[in-house]
Amino acid sequence: MNLVEAKNIWKIYGDSIVLENLNFSMKEGEFCTLVGPSGCGKTTFLRMLLGVENPTKGKLFFEGNDYPQEPSDERGIVFQRYSTLSHLNVIDNVIIGLEFESSKFFGKLFGSKKKEAYEKAEEILKAVGLQDARNKFPHELSGGMKQRLSIAQSLVKKPKLLLLDEPFGALDPGISLDMHELLLDIHSKLNFGVVMVTHDISEAFKLGTRVLVFDKVKVDEKYPNRYGSTIVNDIDSSKERKNVKK
Template identity: 50%
Template sequence: MSALTVEKVWKEYGDQIVLEDVSITVEPRAFVALVGASGSGKTTFLRLLLGQETPTRGKILLDGVPLPPEPGPDRGVVYQRYSVFPHLTVLGNVLLGMEMSGSRHAARLFGKRRAAAVAEAREMLAQVGLDHVEQKYPAQLSGGMQQRLALAQALVMKPRVLLLDEPFGALDPGIRAEIHALMRRLWHEHPMTVVMVTHDMAEAFTLATRVVAFERRRDRPEEKLRYGASITRDIPIWPPRRAGLPSLIRPGRDGPALAIPQSE
């Protein structure tokens, strides 16, 4: 399970109110796109879900349990700026999380445990189409390949919730379309809930199961300190998209292809 429950959350920095009375329930395996103008609190909300920030008021629950006060392996994150380590190879980047969680003091695995981790990392690289460049360094990869690597880094830790902060905004349109197709496939294949911040409305409606808009209802200069942003729209996508299930309308695009019986 990976249900998120946000109950009457406020976030304030001193006298500045950023988020005001935000409540939302995100069902397991949903793909939620957060949209809104710059400064409407989308990234702050994502940081609250990650655990980088704590609510001033209200609470956030994952499967009914309060979120820990710091980031953990149950929540993966991918940023617009590729969060990869330039001194490590592609394989080393994907291995690092498993080594650090499996051996916190040495940050390195040995013997059978390392062999199993290497096999798992290579399987993940194959899923994102990078198995042929595992010994290259990030500087030798294109932008699209680096973003695939960042996705592999996050997904190899098997997060229950994957958080995406404008992850495809810096990519060229053609590469972005390829990454969108990859993201759809990974969402269908991995048991996770996805929450993505984007300024691209077409991207939001292409990928998400619902689109949630953040907005400051009171945005005059003299009101910006006293009032924060809240959710003003929550739009379910039609026809519904469900992880692991084909779409009856566009089975090849919005979900796994429908199995067609072969005539004998």
């Protein structure tokens, strides 16, 4: 079964066509990277996969069913900018998502649930290499550490689909390389599906089992918004990925 399927998706804002007749499907555990010019609709597409944006036309399916109309723990997202809460330390930043999940009204966990949540959070902090920073506050973390924390916040909920919108775009090159290792490692262990937007082609081929190229098929120079983008290339990059030295 497909984890995600998009059939003839269109996204139109006013008289501006952003996505045009886009078709896409991915299986669980696939790692799709997405590249394309600025403004071509990559973030818009991710927001649809998260469940916070609807297609104007066409249909989206999650595990064969109609797409859920709201975000859920099955789908997590990490943005370029950090999503950490400054008044909470590292471990509580991870816990907060679980607290909202289990107790929408009170936002607090008690007793055995609390213990379980801390155990889950410790486990995920270890996976992203932040176990020694559990009591630090976001302002005490480097950019790479903050982004590890953002990833931990999503992963603690065990999503089936992780969406990443240029997550390493703001990091120094050396730190990005560490983050690549981290992402490949946790993906191979936890095997969630990934759709990751990047501006960096070599990153796209290094991390993705598939590289999707978004672009317009037709262009009208007088009316730039007349035509939208679609997937113009869907490249199997699993070989390149295996050749990457770790």
